[in-house]
Amino acid sequence: MKTIVIATKNAGKAREYRKMLTPQGIEIKTLADFPPININENGKTFEENATIKAMTVAKQLQLPVMADDSGLVVDALDGAPGVYSARYAGDHDDAANNAKLLQKLTGVPSEQRTAHFHTTIVAVKPNGTKLVADGRVDGHILHQLTGENGFGYDPLFYVDELQKSMAELTADQKNQISHRGKALRAFMRNFNDWW
Numbered sequence: 070m071k072t073i074v075i076a077t078k079n080a081g082k083a084r085e086y087r088k089m090l091t092p093q094g095i096e097i098k099t100l101a102d103f104p105p106i107n108i109n110e111n112g113k114t115f116e117e118n119a120t121i122k123a124m125t126v127a128k129q130l131q132l133p134v135m136a137d138d139s140g141l142v143v144d145a146l147d148g149a150p151g152v153y154s155a156r157y158a159g160d161h162d163d164a165a166n167n168a169k170l171l172q173k174l175t176g177v178p179s180e181q182r183t184a185h186f187h188t189t190i191v192a193v194k195p196n197g198t199k200l201v202a203d204g205r206v207d208g209h210i211l212h213q214l215t216g217e218n219g220f221g222y223d224p225l226f227y228v229d230e231l232q233k234s235m236a237e238l239t240a241d242q243k244n245q246i247s248h249r250g251k252a253l254r255a256f257m258r259n260f261n262d263w264w
C-alpha cells in the first residue's frame with residue numbers, strides 16, 4: 070500500500086480524493102493526521118499555491134505530498150473568484166461565498182453566466198521532484214442554490230454536460246466529470262514514474 074499525504078484542510082476535497090484513490094491501493098492522509106503546519110497560501114496562480122502547499126508540507130514531514138489548489142472562474146466577473154475562491158467573502162465560509170457570488174451576478178442573464186472550475190494538483194517529494202496536472206469542467210452559475218451534495222460552490226454550478234447542478238450529483242458522478250477528477254486522472258498517468 071502506498072501512502073500519500075494531501076496537504077489540505079478541506080474535508081470535501083479529502084473525501085473526493087479518498088474515494089478515487091483507495092480503490093487504486095493508495096492510502097490518503099491529510100493535514101488532520103499531523104500536528105498543525107502553517108501554510109502561507111499567497112501565490113498568484115493555482116500552480117503557485119499548490120506548489121507552496123505541497124512544498125511546505127513535504128519539507129516539514131519529509132514525506133511525499135500532493136496538494137490541490139482549485140477555484141471557480143466566472144467569465145462575467147473577469148475570472149473572479151479564481152485563486153481567491155476560498156476567501157471570496159471572508160474565511161472559508163461556503164454560504165457567505167455563495168451569497169456574494171449571487172449578489173455580484175445580480176441581473177446577469179443565464180447565457181452570460183458561463184464559468185468553470187479549475188484544479189491544479191502539484192505533488193512533491195522531499196528532494197523536490199515535482200509532478201503537476203490540471204483539470205477543468207465548464208458550466209454556468211445558477212440563480213439559486215440547487216442540490217445538497219458536494220461542498221463550496223457546488224450548489225450554484227450547473228454542469229452543462231449533465232444538465233444538473235454539481236450538488237445534485239452523487240459523489241461518483243461528480244468525480245467522473247469534475248475538475249478534480251480530470252486532474253487526478255491526468256496526474257495518475259505519470260504517478261508511478263514520479264513515485
Ligand SMILES: O=P(O)(O)OP(=O)(O)OP(=O)(O)OC[C@H]1O[C@@H](n2cnc3c(O)ncnc32)[C@H](O)[C@@H]1O
Pocket residue numbers: 076077078079082110137138139140141154155156161166186219220221222223247249
Ligand atoms: O487549501 P486547502 O486546505 O486544500 O483547502 P481550501 O478550501 O482552502 O482550497 P483552495 O485553497 O484550493 O480553495 C478552493 C476553494 O474553491 C472552491 N472549490 C474548490 N473545489 C470545489 C469543488 O469541487 N466544488 C465546489 N467548490 C470548490 C471552494 O470554495 C474552496 O474553498
Ligand SMILES: [Mg+2]
Pocket residue numbers: 110155
Ligand atoms: Mg486554501
